[in-house]
Amino acid sequence: MNIFALFEARVREALEALTRSGTLPAGLDLARVVVEPPRDPSHGDLATNAALVLAKEAKANPKALGEALAAELRADPRVVEASVAGPGFINLRLAPEVFHDVVRAALADPQGYGRGHMAGGPVNVEYVSANPTGPMHVGHGRGAVFGDALANLLVAAGRSVTREYYINDAGAQVDVLARSAYLRYREALGEAVGPIPEGLYPGDYLVPVGRTLAERHGRALLGLPEAAWLAPVRDTAIAMMMDMIRADLAAIGIHHDVFFSERTLQDGNGGAVAALLAELRAKGLVYEGRLPPPKGQVPEDWEDREQTLFRTKEFGDDTDRPLLKSDGSYTYFASDIAYHRAKYLAGATELIDVLGADHGGYVKRMQAAVKAVTDGRARLDVKLCQLVRLLRAGEPVKMSKRSGEFVTLREVIDEVGRDAIRFMMLYRKNDATLDFDLAKVVEQSKDNPVFYVQYAHARCRSVQRQAREAFSDTDFADADYLGAADLTLLTDAGEAEMMRLIAQYPRVLEAAAAAHEPHRVAFHLYETASALHSFWNKGKDLPQLRFVNATDLKSTQARLALVETLRGTIASGLAVLGVTAPDEMR
Template structure:
């Protein structure tokens, strides 16, 4: 049901017949593309076939284009095939083709645009916030972007696992444990005073301290730190992950796997050691020193021999330390072991959704993928820029509960999950985002999520109006193109052409890992639908429901059903509800 894939095949067939004129052997057609023309007035489809094939055939592009266009003009679904510029071919399709496409859309229903199984096993890792507190608004954007990417890839035919990497190893969780221990002492009635610098001050740790007091009484207070620290650390991580899971659920994010970093460090880092030795056996690990980096020296730089990954051989800027001179593993060593674990679980494509502050990690992670998988697995890193919160143009103050930031829960509670998810995607992820609480709750065209949801609700209102006028709604899936012949208005055909772009839109958004394309498309579709609805207010013969013209009303109701189907599918991909009514 992808018109672009359909006409790519038709154009390739036309090219093959033209090749006999040039006495050509096998010709690579992989660079032949079919796309919407830049200017809609030029037609419905455009192809570069002549442009990319002229040189290998030793032909002039326009001459080749003329021959290909003549073949395409004989296609019964092609109204015109015209050569433009240096050799592009613009196609305009007969209205009947669009009606057949709408009938096919209705037959497929919610599966319209779904890709065939690709055989790719994909791991999308996102959020992965340190379990040291509730999720803040920065995590929110990464959560929504990652979830939408996973949805898109699954809809496009990939087998997708959604994963959260729990950073539960390292000093930050010890700091968390000491912070919780203070709250435990507070729960026992002790005046702990002001939270010392370097510890987490947020009130969200109070319940964890209270739970420890209920479970252990005063027993922990009598222990040395070496005894109570692991007990409190486990309780703190469990408490924080329960809070994080609740936050994610509130946002509509439900991940399949929560992977603990501590499992990599268990048994004296056995799994990390295995990963390093595997790479050493293949020549990627060596003992050596690194030159000092330009500019300010990082805290972990050492002018001594270390165990290094030869990452420059696989695309990185510098080789990376795996084991410090004192024998401790670097954080990067855990990254290597983690990727190896994913690869051994059978994933051949990995997507990491990270904050923009991790931009410097992209090359090293890509290098790890090449080294560990020997080029058999592909890795993509998607970066998410910061979110700035406003209320009616004024910056939003920090959350008292969290201590120093606005939580995900705060934002969802105020404006709702749908507004948060849609607006977090209504800009490309690598661009900064301003989120205004007032604007995202307005009921106007200027609020994209309202405008799109209202289009779906209006579709349902049209169906209720039809039933109220005594028109029985048909089984839309069973309609054939002949029942749609009454759709002759240019506005109606323009809507069908817009609907027909959805399968290609989903596939391209999934490949590019750019979920923002979906809400943009939905906004444009909603705009076209609202415009056609409003035309019917002024021109009664264009109304969707006219009891005196049952056959015309049936065709227009089928068009409305197509719009509702695609809007609902698109909203589902971004994790937003498609309401039947707006309240």
């Protein structure tokens, strides 16, 4: 039950009534009409912008139109008060029975409550896609958690989602990986390799790769020219790096549906990339030309030369983009276009890329390319994840000896656990820098959001255990029994606040999915947990407000119905974030 959807329909009915009466002209565009929570909860339970957004088209005074619409809405017995505020917003206060119906609906369908039926075709969410040249670091972890939670959120909203990882297994960086692994292979055979040369990967994580190569090939690769050993060493190194990355992802609860190899795009006479260029040429979207020098300081590697260019400017980019390098090989952009075209050909009509903040310059060109190669049938949204500053008690954490360059994600998982990482990575918007303090995320206090929310779930379970002890012959786990509770007994402001937050949950999921912003769910969970803890604390001073009253079964039944509904929404929201909902906490 989504009261916002219900009352949006009611507002549209009221607008139709005003049209029939001649107050409004026919044919108004209602696309921008919404029903949402008011900015100030003291103003009511719902607010609509209908009068404000329709006044200009209707050639009406927004406040007068608001008053007319409010009068129509007051006729609804579920509306206690309808008032016009500011330039035409209408605030609605609802009868308690509306929220009682919400609680009963959530009790009747605990798995489905909040879940939506968002329109739209299949979605492809590509996230992580770390180069297979070493272990994942904390920055990778943020994009991994964000992408996974976003995929969960879209599924909860009713979309069909494919979770994809793009393996960058072509290009110079994997050749550097192979040379670094070959050095460890020689070391495994007893050679003293000395300090790792500049330009190679120095981390100890390649030592097992060297040992594996030694076990498989013995001394057969020694003395061979690089051209002979590079490919087999590279293939073994990439495979072992991907095994390590998959294990790290599994440790944080992430599993992909598809691992797509970049190299497959160029297999067989250029493969998908060559086919793409041929298709673009046939459409007249490729030409030979020169680009003006970049604005500002010109990079040293910039060349003023005739080159093969893609007309991305026609599709919203700042400039046309090269598809071939000076040596005739494909640019990264050409491969990326072919890859996104492959996602579309696999059935996705909405593409989401989760990338690091350093890819900001990539957004416009790829959105233009997707628009071009799908004839506008697919849309690309690029979500950029800002940096993570890793701290311990406010001090920067030093780099890892294992990686040689950074703190690995697995080290952080082992220290604080997956729940703390996942929740805290999502408790800030993806495009804002995140300070992740290893000491703070394990504190048991209100200042630690993941503890505060999980503790609320555990506290709900504690209330249920207390109720079973006080009324041993009553089955509080029976949804029908709780659904028959007299909810009119829930009259305290704290109880009303909890019901209000439960009622908001479906809209939070829907809005977060539409905006691709899973942090909204984390924020809502914290607010919900705060309401529960506040009411618990009131019960310490006012025994009549305690969740379990051993001398009053009816009030206990009503509050247990509320507690179970609140617990269910917390568990549902935590599942979207990929965080466990514990029954007990020490």
